[in-house]
Amino acid sequence: AEDENGTKIPLNIYGSDLHINGKSVQGQIDSNKSNIKNLGEGVAGSTALTAALSALPQTSKESKLSCGVGTGAYSSRYAVGFGCASKVNKRVDINAGGSYVFGGSKSYGGGTLDSGVVKAGFVFKLGELNKPTQISMKDKKVMATKIGTLTDKNEKLQNKVSTLMARLERLEKIASRDIKSKDLALIKN
Numbered sequence: 001a002e003d004e005n006g007t008k009i010p011l012n013i014y015g016s017d018l019h020i021n022g023k024s025v026q027g028q029i030d031s032n033k034s035n036i037k038n039l040g041e042g043v044a045g046s047t048a049l050t051a052a053l054s055a056l057p058q059t060s061k062e063s064k065l066s067c068g069v070g071t072g073a074y075s076s077r078y079a080v081g082f083g084c085a086s087k088v089n090k091r092v093d094i095n096a097g098g099s100y101v102f103g104g105s106k107s108y109g110g111g112t113l114d115s116g117v118v119k120a121g122f123v124f125k126l127g128e129l130n131k132p133t134q135i136s137m138k139d140k141k142v143m144a145t146k147i148g149t150l151t152d153k154n155e156k157l158q159n160k161v162s163t164l165m166a167r168l169e170r171l172e173k174i175a176s177r178d179i180k181s182k183d184l185a186l187i188k189n
Contacts, residue, residue, distance in 0.1 A: 045077040045115065050117075053099050068082075070099070081100075096121075097118070
């Protein structure tokens with residue numbers, strides 16, 4: 001639009017709606033605004049779903065099966081996940097799980113971001129299998145108990161060896177007839 005001097009001015013329409021090719025411009029703006037808002041909420045929900053999935057177990061080192069519950073949050077969206085992982089054998093581990101975002105799915109024009117996701121995967125180990133160098137807490141406690149017992153036994157054995165060495169030295173003196181009367185008084189029966 002132009003004023004009487006030919007200067008461009010904003011076009012304001014009062015009391016009616018501007019249409020282009022039969023479609024309301026304001027209606028399209030409002031629809032796009034709503035779709036963008038829903039898409040943003042859907043992306044926040046998807047991020048929360050992913051965070052909840054990432055908290056779930058992948059493999060179990062100490063047991064054949066492990067399960068877990070995870071949670072995730074992003075922006076104003078919250079999700080919870082549940083999953084399990086299992087050792088099939090020495091070379092293969094499997095895992096599966098899913099998560100659900102609270103607040104439902106979000107539609108954004110031509111699509112919908114759903115409120116739940118699932119996952120499944122497996123690990124196949126290639127090459128030589130090395131035993132892990134880490135030990136479980138249970139094994140650590142057993143080893144500590146055994147080490148304590150062995151330490152006590154070792155101290156007692158050292159005391160006995162010292163006593164026996166002293167007796168042996170006295171016996172050697174007697175056997176070599178290199179004994180003096182004062183040394184005999186030290187020998188205990």
